[in-house]
Amino acid sequence: MASRREKIEALLADDPNDAFLRYSLAMELDKEGQLEPSAALFRGLMADSPPQVAAFFMLAQQLARQNQSLEAVGVLRAGIEQAEIQGDSHAAGEMREFLAGLDTESM
Numbered sequence: 001m002a003s004r005r006e007k008i009e010a011l012l013a014d015d016p017n018d019a020f021l022r023y024s025l026a027m028e029l030d031k032e033g034q035l036e037p038s039a040a041l042f043r044g045l046m047a048d049s050p051p052q053v054a055a056f057f058m059l060a061q062q063l064a065r066q067n068q069s070l071e072a073v074g075v076l077r078a079g080i081e082q083a084e085i086q087g088d089s090h091a092a093g094e095m096r097e098f099l100a101g102l103d104t105e106s107m
Contacts, residue, residue, distance in 0.1 A: 004028055019045060019052055026055070030062055038062065046078070053083045053091045060098065069102050076102075 002010070005028040012021045026041035039062060045055035056079025063072035076099045083092035 005032070019048060023052060023055060023058075026058070030058070035062060035066065046075075046082075050086060051082050053079060053086060053088050056082060057091065057095050057098070060095070064098075064102060072102060073099065 005025065008021055008025045008028060012018065012025060015021065022041050022045055026038045026045070029035075029038035029041065039059055042055040042059040042062070045052035046059070056075055060072040060075040060079065063069070063075060076095050080092045080095045080099070083089070083095065
């Protein structure tokens with residue numbers, strides 16, 4: 001029986017540009033601890049036109065879990081800006097809240 005990740009990868013083979021599938025795969029990879037390929041997918045989604053706002057938040061959370069707070073701050077600031085451009089005040093607010101809670105004293 002195919003895993004969730006394998007099912008997503010099979011669907012992506014048919015439509016490699018599907019943003020929802022790419023995001024789903026990034027999330028699965030993150031759950032599996034495969035952080036580099038997960039981050040690469042999130043960064044690709046951030047580079048899309050228009051950028052996928054949720055990818056900024058998820059990458060920032062991933063970076064924060066790895067004690068890379070400085071990079072997480074940059075990703076969050078870019079994500080907040082993009083959320084505002086896209087009129088997504090909810091996402092912007094969530095990212096602002098996460099940003100406020102980051103331990104930046106060790107940076």
